[in-house]
Amino acid sequence: MENIIDLLTKFVSNTGFAMADYRYVIMIVIGMIFIYLGIAKQYEPLLLVPIGFGILVGNIPVFKGLGLGIYESNSVLHYLYFGVTAGVYPPLIFLGIGAMTDFSTMLARPLLMLLGAAAQMGIFLTFLGALALGFAPNEAGAIGIIGGADGPTAIFLTAKLAPNLIGPIAVAAYSYMALVPVIQPPIMKLLTSREERLIRMEEPRVVSKQEKIIFPVVGFLLCCFLAPAALPLLGMLFFGNLLKEAVVTERLAVAARSAIIDSVTILLGLTVGASTQADVFLKYDSVLIFVLGAAAFGVATASGVIFAKIMNLFLKAKINPLLGAAGVSAVPDSARVVQHVGQQEDPTNFLLMHAMAPNVSGVIGSAIGAGILWSFMADRM
Amino acid sequence: MTGLEAIAHHNGWAIAAVGISIVFTGLTVLSIIISQLHKVLTFWDERKTHYERLKDRWQKEELPDFALAQDIEESARQFRLLTDRLGEHFPLPKLLELAQKCGLAHPHSAMNDLLITKRIVPDGKGYFVWNK
Numbered sequence: 001m002e003n004i005i006d007l008l009t010k011f012v013s014n015t016g017f018a019m020a021d022y023r024y025v026i027m028i029v030i031g032m033i034f035i036y037l038g039i040a041k042q043y044e045p046l047l048l049v050p051i052g053f054g055i056l057v058g059n060i061p062v063f064k065g066l067g068l069g070i071y072e073s074n075s076v077l078h079y080l081y082f083g084v085t086a087g088v089y090p091p092l093i094f095l096g097i098g099a100m101t102d103f104s105t106m107l108a109r110p111l112l113m114l115l116g117a118a119a120q121m122g123i124f125l126t127f128l129g130a131l132a133l134g135f136a137p138n139e140a141g142a143i144g145i146i147g148g149a150d151g152p153t154a155i156f157l158t159a160k161l162a163p164n165l166i167g168p169i170a171v172a173a174y175s176y177m178a179l180v181p182v183i184q185p186p187i188m189k190l191l192t193s194r195e196e197r198l199i200r201m202e203e204p205r206v207v208s209k210q211e212k213i214i215f216p217v218v219g220f221l222l223c224c225f226l227a228p229a230a231l232p233l234l235g236m237l238f239f240g241n242l243l244k245e246a247v248v249t250e251r252l253a254v255a256a257r258s259a260i261i262d263s264v265t266i267l268l269g270l271t272v273g274a275s276t277q278a279d280v281f282l283k284y285d286s287v288l289i290f291v292l293g294a295a296a297f298g299v300a301t302a303s304g305v306i307f308a309k310i311m312n313l314f315l316k317a318k319i320n321p322l323l324g325a326a327g328v329s330a331v332p333d334s335a336r337v338v339q340h341v342g343q344q345e346d347p348t349n350f351l352l353m354h355a356m357a358p359n360v361s362g363v364i365g366s367a368i369g370a371g372i373l374w375s376f377m378a379d380r381m
Numbered sequence: 382m383t384g385l386e387a388i389a390h391h392n393g394w395a396i397a398a399v400g401i402s403i404v405f406t407g408l409t410v411l412s413i414i415i416s417q418l419h420k421v422l423t424f425w426d427e428r429k430t431h432y433e434r435l436k437d438r439w440q441k442e443e444l445p446d447f448a449l450a451q452d453i454e455e456s457a458r459q460f461r462l463l464t465d466r467l468g469e470h471f472p473l474p475k476l477l478e479l480a481q482k483c484g485l486a487h488p489h490s491a492m493n494d495l496l497i498t499k500r501i502v503p504d505g506k507g508y509f510v511w512n513k
Contacts, residue, residue, distance in 0.1 A: 107419075110412035117408040124397035131393045134383040140393075210422050211415075218418070219411060226407045361408060368407050372400045 019061035023278035031055030043178035047151065050266055051174055054273015070274045081271040084166060087159045089268040090152035091236040096261025098240025099253045106357040107211050108204030112323060116361030118307030119327025122147030122300025123369045129292055138162050141373040143289055146173045147296030148366030149328035153233060155272065157370040161377050167275040168286040172293035180333045184301050185341050188325045191305045197345045199320040201354040216242040223368055230371030234364065300328045326355035329362030456491040457500050461511065470508035
C-alpha cells in the first residue's frame, strides 16, 4: 500500500499541476490571448496561432532532465529551435516573401522607396533608447530591429547578436506586427491634416517584364555590396523574387511561396513561442523590451509620415503622407492600414497599391538596417 | 550605466547616424537606378532605330561639308571677279565694300571662309592676294 501511495505521490509531484507556479499561468494566458487574437480577430493568424500554441507548449512545466524543454540540448524542440538560433528559418521565410512579392508599384514610382528608408529611423532610435535603458550594445541592436517591424529580420539579428533575448524580441515584434491596425492609425491621424489624407496619387506607369526580372539582380548586387551582412536575408528575398518573375522557374517559385514558407512559418512560430518559458521570459528586461518595441513601432510610423510631409515641400505632384506609415515593413498589414485610414476620409481614394511601394522597400530597408547593426556589433560581442 | 551617458559611452550617436545614413544611401541609389532602368531598357529595345538615326545624322553631317565646299567655290569665283577690278594686291575693306555694293550674299562670312580656307592670304605689305 505504501508503495502505491509513494508512486502516486511521485506521479502527482511530477505533473504540471504540481510544478506550475503563477508565472506559467501568466504565460499560458498570454498564449491563449495570441491564439484568440489570431483566430477571432484575425490579426496575423498565420503567425499568432503557431506562436500562441508554441507559448502553451513551452510553458507546460516539465521535469528537468527528461529532454523535453526547448532549452535542453537533447530535446526534439531544441533541434527544431536550432533553425532559429542558427538563423536558418528567417532567410527561408524571406525566400517565400520574395516569391510572393510584386515589386511593380515600387518600380513604377521609385521615389516612394525613400519612405521605406525613413521608417527605418525607428530601428536606430530604438537602439538609442535601449542603450539609454542600460542594455549592452549587442542587445540594444537586437531590440532596435523591432522597429523594422519585420519578424524574420528581428529573429535573425537577435539570433546573431543576443540569442538570450530571442523569445521576448520575437514575441514583441510579432505582437506589434499583429497590432499594426491598432498602433498606427492614431499616429497617422495625429500627424496629418484632413486635406493631406485626401490627396490622391497619380496612376503608376505600367512596368515591363524585363524590368521586373532585372530588378532582383540589380537590387541584390547593390544592397549586398553596400551592406554585405544583409546577404542571408536580401539574397533570399531577391532570389525568391527572381524565381517568381523569371516565369521559367514557376515551379520553384510556387514551392517557395507555399510549401517552404508555410513549413518554416510553422516551425518558426512554434519554436519561438516555445522559447518563451516562464522562467526565461518573465523578467524585467522583457517588460522593457515590450515598452521599447511599442515605442519603436510608433517612431517608425511617425518617421515615415513626417518624411512624406517633408518630401511634399519639394514635390510638384504631392504624395499622400499616409503612405509614409507603410514604410514600416509589416507586409502587407501597414499598407492595408494606409488604405483603411485613407478611405475613412474618402471612400473612393484607393491607396493600397501605392502603399505597397514603401511597404516592400521597408522590407529591404530593415534587412539593410539589420546587416548594418550586425556588422557594427560583431566585434563588440 | 544608463541615459545619455550610456549612449555616448557605447558610441551610440555615431552608430545611429551612420546606420540611418547607409540605409538612406542604399535605398536612394537603388531608387535612382530603378527610375532610369526603364529608360535604359527602352533605349536597348530601340537600339536598331537609334543606330539608323545616328547613321542618318552622320551622313547628313557629311553633306554640309560638301555643300560648304561648293559654296566656297562659288564665293571664290564671285570674289575673284571683283578683285579683277582692284588689281592683284587688294585691300580687304575695299573688297568687302565692293561685294556689298554688288549684292553678294553674306559678304562678311563668305570672305571669312575664304580667309580661313587660305584662298585669300596676306601679301605681307598690308594687302591681300589670291593664294595660287
